[in-house]
Amino acid sequence: MADDAPATTQTAQTRTDGAPPAAREIRFERRDRVAVITVSDPARRNAMAVDLATDLVAAVRRAEQDDGIGAIVVTGEPPGFCAGADLSQLGASKDDGLRTIYQGFLAVAECTLPTVAAVNGAAVGAGMNLALACDLRLAGPKARFDSRFLQLGLHPGGGYTWMAHRILGPQGAAAVTLFGENLGAEEAERTGLVWRAVEDPLATAVELAARAADAPKDLVITTKRTMRVTATQASQRDAVEVEIRAQVASLESPAFAERLAALKARVSKAK
Numbered sequence: 001m002a003d004d005a006p007a008t009t010q011t012a013q014t015r016t017d018g019a020p021p022a023a024r025e026i027r028f029e030r031r032d033r034v035a036v037i038t039v040s041d042p043a044r045r046n047a048m049a050v051d052l053a054t055d056l057v058a059a060v061r062r063a064e065q066d067d068g069i070g071a072i073v074v075t076g077e078p079p080g081f082c083a084g085a086d087l088s089q090l091g092a093s094k095d096d097g098l099r100t101i102y103q104g105f106l107a108v109a110e111c112t113l114p115t116v117a118a119v120n121g122a123a124v125g126a127g128m129n130l131a132l133a134c135d136l137r138l139a140g141p142k143a144r145f146d147s148r149f150l151q152l153g154l155h156p157g158g159g160y161t162w163m164a165h166r167i168l169g170p171q172g173a174a175a176v177t178l179f180g181e182n183l184g185a186e187e188a189e190r191t192g193l194v195w196r197a198v199e200d201p202l203a204t205a206v207e208l209a210a211r212a213a214d215a216p217k218d219l220v221i222t223t224k225r226t227m228r229v230t231a232t233q234a235s236q237r238d239a240v241e242v243e244i245r246a247q248v249a250s251l252e253s254p255a256f257a258e259r260l261a262a263l264k265a266r267v268s269k270a271k
Helices: 050-065 094-109 127-132 160-177 185-191 201-214 217-230 236-251 254-270
Strands: 023-031 034-040 071-076 115-119 122-124 136-139 144-146
Touching: 023 050, 034 050, 034 201, 050 094, 071 201, 094 127, 115 127, 115 201, 122 127, 127 144, 127 160, 136 185, 136 201, 160 185, 201 217, 217 236, 236 254
Parallel strands: 034 071, 071 115, 115 136, 122 144
Antiparallel strands: 023 034
16 A cells, blocks of 8 residues: 555445535555545535544544654545544444444544644534543634534533543633533634634644654653543652653664764854
């Protein structure tokens, strides 16, 4: 399979208007050291079906296992980002179907590489899970964040309540979940749901991801893992003890020696 080939096969959708059948897929594209993973099912506003979730897991794993990729951007096929879970395709067991769909969101949330969500349209219901699962979120002019679970008579799932509380705090999580606050890009930035509201979320996401991907991959993975561990520590002193082993290892790495030498050479040349 070529590096820029789709990570999954396409699944045809039934059409009744005489047009050729549309296809839903998870697209995988390499942009230098950044993998752009796109949920593509525009006819359903990129709702996460069981097969798409399985392919999303495979795409994330593919990026993690590729030594040439150092960061991931997750986005949706315009004009939407992700319209939630496709509940029409859960199969005989709703429990198993939901768990399979949520494996896609969990693969992003548990990814060892830095992840950026380029939210270019509506993130609705469980579609917010896909955005919240990323380390960083950028919102374009058409971005909307609408939990809509309660309005549909549906309990939130896929770890949504945990992520919303962690990112927005108790009041923000209550506002969007219990009180149905629907946030556009500017409001999402104000509340901290997204890092920044931008004109072109995909281009900006790739630019940011490229910065992370420029660092040694092993170091980035270790640092992200350390950040997750220290987030649960009780004090700065505890965090120092967690960090110091990894920092000493990085001081002794060839990558640090090479980059330090290059920096000294640039400084010397500039004098």
